[in-house]
Amino acid sequence: MRPETIENYLKTIYNLSSNNTAVVSNQKIADKLSLNPATVTEGLRKLHELKYVVYEKSYGSRLTAAGSKLALDIVRRHRIWETYLAKELGFGWDEVHAIAEELEHVNNVKLINKLASILGNPTYDPHGDPIPDAKGKIQKSNFIKLSETKVKGNYKVMGVTDHSPTFLKYLEKHELIIGAGINIKTIEDFDNSIILVCQKKEVSISPKAAECIIVQTI
Amino acid sequence: MRPETIENYLKTIYNLSSNNTAVVSNQKIADKLSLNPATVTEGLRKLHELKYVVYEKSYGSRLTAAGSKLALDIVRRHRIWETYLAKELGFGWDEVHAIAEELEHVNNVKLINKLASILGNPTYDPHGDPIPDAKGKIQKSNFIKLSETKVKGNYKVMGVTDHSPTFLKYLEKHELIIGAGINIKTIEDFDNSIILVCQKKEVSISPKAAECIIVQTI
DNA sequence: TTATTATTTTTGGCATACCAAAAAGATAAT
C-alpha cells in the first residue's frame, strides 16, 4: 500500500472512532474517503495484514497500537498545519482544512516540530481539535456537544466537528467562533432547536448544527 | 496520468533543457527520476497525447507552451518552498531540496503567493536558481559555470547546479556559499583543477565541482 | 563501411487502487 493510502485510512478510522475505542463501520470510512465500499473492504484486509488495524469481517475495525501511533502522527501533522496556515499565514478557519489535507502527507518530523515550536506548541487547532504532541500524547478535555447540554446556562464554544467551509462560514456569520461565550435560553419543543444568546444576539441553532458544535460549561 | 507524475516529468524536462529549447533524451529523464527507460518512453507518449510535450520517437522531447507553463509553476513552487524553508524556518541549504520535493506537489496558488509575499517576492532561491513569478516570468541572467570561465580574475558565486547535500556541505566547508567573492588564480595543467582564493583561503576546485558552480564576473 | 556500443522501444507482466454488480450476511420492521 502507498503511504498516502495508509495514512488516509488510519486518519479516518481514528477520527471516526473519536475516543479511539469504538469500532468503525466500512460504510462510514467509505463515505469519509469517497470510496466504493468494496474498495474499503479490500483496504481494511490489507491494513489488517500490515497490523495497523484489527478488522473483523462484517463487524468493523479498530486501530492497533501501531496504527494508533501512525494515526496520531498524521493527525498531528494535519492540525499543526491548520494552525500554522491560520495563525502565521492568515488563512481563514474555513480554508485551512483543505490545504492541510495535502500538506499532512509530507512526512518530515523536523519540519512539523519547527512549525509547532514557532506556534508555541499549541494543544488545540483552529477548529478546537486537540493537537497530539510529538510523542502522540493528546490533551484530555471535558467538552460536550451543544446538542448534549442538559441545562440552561453559560457555555463556551470550544470546537466543531464539521470542517466544511459552508458550516464554518455559517458559524462565523453568527459570531459563534472558538472561545465565544454563549447562554442557552431554551429549547424549542417543536423542532428541538436551541435558542441561545451569543455576542448579545439571540440565535436559533438547529439540532443538526448543534451536533457539530463543541462546548464547555463555564 | 496522476498530477504528481505529470509534474515530475515536466519539471525534469524543464530542468534538463536549461534554456528550455534543447531537446531532452529519455535516458537523462530516466536517470533523474530513477526510472526504467521503458517507463520513460511510455510516460512521454502519454505526455505527448496530453499535449504537454512534443515527443519524437528515438529523438527526444521538448515542452509545449502548455507544458512549459505547468513546469514553470512547479519550479516556482519548489523554489519558493526552498527559500521559505531556509529563510523562515531555519533549514540549511543542503536540507531544503528534499523537503521541497514533496511540498511542491501541494497545488494552492494562494499559499505559494502568500509565502512568496512574506519572503518579499524573491527572484532567486538558496541555490541561486531563479524563481519564476506568479505569471511564470523568469529573471534572465548572465551567469556562467565556474568551469567555463576563460580568464583569471574576480567572480562572485551565484548558484549551484547540484543540489545534493554532499556537494553543498563540501562547498560550505570551503565557504563557497552564494554571494561569496572568489579570485581565480590559475588552472592546473595536470588535471584542470581551478586554484582560487575565497575568504582569503586558497582552494583547489576539481573540474567536476567547477561544473556545478555558477558564477558571475565582477 | 562495417562492427561495436549505447539508446530507445516493444513486449509481456506485476502491484496498486479503484469500481460496478451480484451474492452473502446482518439489522430492523411488521
Add this chain to the structure above:
DNA sequence: ATTATCTTTTTGGTATGCCAAAAATAATAA
C-alpha cells in the same frame, strides 16, 4: 418468524505506473 432493507463481501474488470528482457534503432569507432 419472515420480509424487507441496509451493509458487507465477492467477483470480475479497468487504469496507472512501474519493471525486465528482447528487439529495433541510432551513434560511434575501427
